[in-house]
Amino acid sequence: MNALAKDLNTLISSNRVRTDPEDLFAYSNDATFYFKKSMPDAVVLPESSEEVAHILKYAFHREIPVTPRGAGSGLSGGCTPVHGGIVIDMKRMRRVLELDRSNMTSEVEAGVVLSNFHRTVEKMGLFYPPDPQSMSVCTIGGNVATRAGGPRGVKYGTTERYVLGLEAVLSDGSIIKCGSKSVKNSAGYDITHLMTGSEGTLGVITKATLRLLSLPAARKTMVVICETTDQAAAIISEIIARGMVPAVLEFLQRGAVGLMNYYISPPLVADAEAYLLLQVDGTAAQVEAESAGIKDFCLQMKVRDVRIIEDEREAGSYWEARSALHPLIMRVFKRIITEDVSVPRNLLPEMVGSLTELSAALGINIGFSGHAGDGNVHPSILFAEVSPEMEEKAKAAVDLIIKKAIDLGGTISGEHGIGIHKSEYLPWQLGDVQIDLMKRIKNSFDPKNIMNPGKIWPEGDELRQ
């Protein structure tokens, strides 16, 4: 047993310390598994905030890098331990500590799996809207740390909107509680929302106090089969401009529907160029009126077909298929690089048009399904084979996609975060002054730079002072 393992065994029960190479390998990357792997020196699985604090205090004194990890489902390399050190796997902290119906809040530990939380609150007629499509595995801590979103973002916003308070352990082992159950809070700087989206670089989030809503009484799923991609993009912009607010408004290309048909029952006709998958929710009367309004409008736009799915099992098969889309694509292609740009919603047709042109100009396959109702597209560069030539073209495509999104006044990441893979692009969007400001903030939270080093800005460029 090495010295680090011996020390960690004194801080946390030895059956929750991992140092075997095969265990460490499982923590060497996230869902972007085809990029460079980095092995940690040890993995710990704490069961309480105090255990997290002991580990951080130890790491702080010895200047050992620490990488917090939820489920490792991230798509930016965020929990890859690029400098080795200790990975803190939060999955053992998985208790829902409180469900407060009178305040419509819940306090959870960071390792609670999102879909378990959905089920728990929904049994009580409550609703927690954030719905990243990795919900069957991803953790609330990972969602908070990346400001994760999902299809319901168009109506309900993303994770940060639901975070009222946090408990976090800072790099020196001190435990802070920021925010509260109160729906209003003007007490000093908003540390809660600074930690939210900080990708493990400011501390380890151990608990979150979350805002809940009432579960909508009714929901309806709709599918719009469009003649062209441009038509689908124009409909999305127009739905938003007319003030219609579906709970979900997803854009899908033909290839995506072809794969999703493994789940959709009965399968959808898969020869149209583009599809919209919608859900409307609210009272039964609202759902009737909104679905009828959207249907009329789409027919006026001369789409090929609009279907309101009345059968609940059939509707469920569409959403199951949507959640499975990314893994389905991964089974077909040798590699996928998924981007996460988001643009003002009225410029979505321009963004989508430029993706089509780019794909043709570079001679590569770019799929681009996404949560288009909130302007977030996920252009995916699909590799039939991995070769130096393809890697070069993919890099050129990513550069151009990111540049276009910034030129349109959008962002390089709508929901996945920056991690390693987008760090070189952050200065393009924010410029040096803001990046330096972020680095100074990090330095005051984490003066020894032990918290998830090597993320958000390029390596070797930690703090310009």
Ligand SMILES: Cc1cc2nc3c(=O)[nH]c(=O)nc-3n(C[C@H](O)[C@H](O)[C@H](O)COP(=O)(O)OP(=O)(O)OC[C@H]3O[C@@H](n4cnc5c(N)ncnc54)[C@H](O)[C@@H]3O)c2cc1C
């Ligand atoms: C099939 C698939 C579909 C996806 N769909 C979506 C989607 O619709 N929307 C979306 O937003 N994302 C999506 N993602 C990306 C990913 O699931 C989300 O980013 C999710 O929030 C990551 O949660 P996690 O628990 O897996 O975090 P991890 O991947 O383990 O970590 C992500 C980042 O958060 C940090 N972190 C994790 N836990 C903590 C903690 N307790 N304290 C401090 N920092 C922490 C890590 O250091 C890392 O930087 C998808 C991924 C896959 C594989």
